[in-house]
Amino acid sequence: MIKHILVSAAILALLAAGAFAVYAYHPAMEEVATGTQQAFDDDAVERGRVIAAAGYCASCHTAVGGEPWAGNYPMETDFGTVYSTNITPDPESGIGAWSAQAFKRAMQDGVDREGRHLFPAFPYNHFTLMSDQDVDDVYAYIMSEVAPARSTQKDNELPFPLDQRILQAGWKLLFVDSGRYEKDPQQSDEWNRGAYLVEGVTHCGACHTPRNALGAEIDSEHFDGATIDRWTAPALNGSNAAAIRWTARDFSEYLKHGGTRAHGVAAGPMGPVVHAGLRELPDSDLQAIGTYLAAQNDDIRTGEEPAQIIAASLAKGQPKKSYRQDQGERLYVTACASCHYNSEQIELGRPDLGVNSATRLDQPDNLIHVILDGVGNQEGLPGIVMPGFRSALDDQEVAAIAAYLRRTRTDRTPWPDLGDTVSAIRAH
Ligand code: HEC
Ligand code: HEC
Ligand code: HEC
Structure with missing residues (x-):
């Protein structure tokens, strides 16, 4: 009897392994003969340029100081470092020998030309939603406009067995919903266009949605906010911490210019999202993104008018005559x-620190980053900078300013262990 059970269990296990192997297997695809110049339509190439910008391909595929698009950009994941690959048209070290079909399989199924599973540090779980036409246009752009560059691929630093690509097939089975974007007929065309861009090529959720222990975005916590490179990517839904509710217009303005009057500016990892990416999209697409995002947080904080909230924040923000008593206030x-001086009119370039998300989030990380390193010209609003205070203030002094702003400008509970957090972020 026991023998029978064991034999049947073994057969079942073999069948399951066989089924998994069939599922996991992908054939290699033919190389495109080198030297064959593929011809592409100019319009397709131009459309591809815009879509590639909106997918930040170049940001993730260019190492600091490296050739554009030639890979080796290190992505620090919870499991180890994964290096992006060379996606220039170089036939040996890049994707010059990849057909349009092989490229599409990589984008939509996360499988490379040789049939190996790609790691989800490459956000193919979002790109799978992209239409065939958009993917073909990106291919046309890369093959005709990106300069071929040679590179030597760095080895990923992942512990065994996580470095085994075959395991990625199991990960896909659990977490990836492959397939093109399907319109929601209940919603407007604009909403659908926004959803297509946000969930697909611009993959906002890759940073703004928390991940589970296996590194997959948690569907039930879509846009609840997450940590990336020791920054907080704030919630983009009803739990967003900003004092003033984001409207569709705020979102599209922030994504076009890198900041809005009633909120903050796009610093840290959000800088390139705006400046190397979304700014290329036509206004109609940015509006569609705003419409879709505003619909995610429509039901909250409809009471007070922005002008009232700003006025109340400004009133709270006046330092007291006795300011010399409190170290945080004095600093x-x-x-x-001198810059964040709370004038009647908050100026676009100088966010009011009572309404800015940085002082209101559960983690002080964004505020500390900005105090230490300021906001560079490649971040926030173009042509406007904030100097950093890394060498002028020590950890305890930065902590004192953060604690002061939290206490006097917001109704939020104090941040614990601020001094330690400042030193950890300084060292990061
Ligand atoms: C968040 C970072 C990130 C972004 C954004 C990104 N990639 Fe990647 N991509 C990667 C990483 C990392 C890999 C390598 C994955 C691996 O080794 O399994 C990769 C691999 C690839 C591959 C497979 C190449 C090969 O040699 O196997 C292609 C094709 C690709 N990316 C195209 C794109 C395109 C096109 C875009 C923009 C629409 C893009 N990627 C945006 C991180 C990114
Ligand atoms: C590479 C990671 C990353 C990606 C991708 C990303 N974000 Fe962000 N986002 C951040 C970080 C980090 C911040 C905080 C920046 C700051 O406060 O200066 C942020 C801030 C924001 C804010 C301001 C929120 C607030 O309360 O102040 C908005 C709005 C936003 N992102 C929208 C988007 C949208 C829409 C997309 C997709 C089109 C997107 N983000 C893609 C990391 C990212
Ligand atoms: C020289 C003028 C100047 C000084 C001094 C200054 N700031 Fe700023 N701050 C700015 C400007 C300008 C911006 C917007 C930058 C941009 O858009 O590129 C900004 C942005 C910010 C933001 C918004 C960041 C975000 O991600 O939304 C915070 C928070 C902030 N400053 C806090 C501070 C604190 C705290 C101090 C003192 C330690 C300080 N600033 C000193 C000019 C200044």
Whole structure:
């Protein structure tokens, strides 16, 4: 009897393994003969340029100081470092020998030309939603406009067995919903266009949605906010921490210019999303993104008008005459208030620190990053910078300013262990 059970269990296991092997197997695809110039339509190439910008391909596929698109950009994941690959048209070290079909399989199924599973540090779980036409256009752009560059691929730093690509097939089975975007007929065309862009090529959820222990975005916590490179990517839904509710217009303005008056500016990892990416999209697409995102948080905080909230924040923000008593307040007045001086009219370039998300989030990380390193010209609003205070202030002083702003400008609970957090972020 026991023998029978064991034999049947073994057969079942073999069948399952066989089925998995069939599922996991993908054939290699033919190389495109080198030297064959493929011809592409100019319009397709131009459309591809815009879509590739909106997918930040170049940001992730270019190492600091490296050739554009030639890979080796290190992506630090919870499991180890994965290096992006060379996707220039170089036939040996890049994707010059990849057919349009092989490229499409990589984008939509996360499988490379030789049939190996790609790691989800490459956000193919979002790109799978892209239409065939958009993927073909990106291919046309890369093959005709990106300069071929040779490179030597760095080895990923992943522990065994996580480095085994075959395991990725299991990960896909669990977490990836392959397939093109399907319109929701209940919603407007604009909403659908926004959803297509946000969930697909621009993959906002890759940073703004928390991940589970296996590194997959958690569907039930879509846009609840997450940590990336020790920054907080704030929630983009009803739990967003900003004092003033984001409207469709705020979202599209922020994504076009890198900041809005009633919110903050796009610093840290959000900088390239705007400046190397979304800014290329036509206004109609940015509006569609705004419409889709605003619909995610429509039901909250409809009471007060932005003008009232800003006025109340400004009133709270006036340093007291006795400011010399409190170290945080004294440092704020001398280091920050000359620019963040709470005038009646908040200026676009100088966010009011009471309404800015950085002072209101559950983690102080974004505020600390900005105090230490400022906001560079490639981040936030173009042509406007904030200097950093890394060498002028020590950890305890940065912590004192952060604690002061939190206490006097927001109704949120104090941040614990601020001093330690500042030193960890300084070292990061
Ligand atoms: C968030 C970072 C990131 C973004 C954004 C990104 N990629 Fe990648 N991509 C990667 C990583 C990392 C790999 C390597 C994965 C691996 O080795 O399994 C990769 C692999 C690829 C591959 C497979 C190449 C090969 O040699 O196997 C292709 C094709 C590709 N990316 C195209 C694109 C395109 C086109 C875009 C923009 C629409 C893009 N990627 C955006 C990180 C990114
Ligand atoms: C590479 C990671 C990354 C990607 C991709 C990304 N974001 Fe962000 N986002 C961030 C970080 C980090 C911040 C915080 C920046 C700051 O406060 O200066 C942020 C801030 C924001 C904010 C401001 C929120 C607030 O409360 O102040 C909005 C709005 C936003 N992102 C929208 C988007 C949208 C829409 C997309 C997709 C089109 C997107 N983000 C893609 C990392 C990312
Ligand atoms: C010289 C003027 C100046 C000083 C001094 C200054 N700031 Fe700023 N700050 C700015 C400007 C300008 C921006 C917007 C930058 C941009 O858009 O590129 C900004 C942005 C910010 C933001 C928004 C960041 C975000 O991600 O939304 C915060 C928070 C902030 N400053 C806090 C401070 C604090 C705290 C101090 C004092 C330690 C300080 N600033 C000192 C000019 C200044």
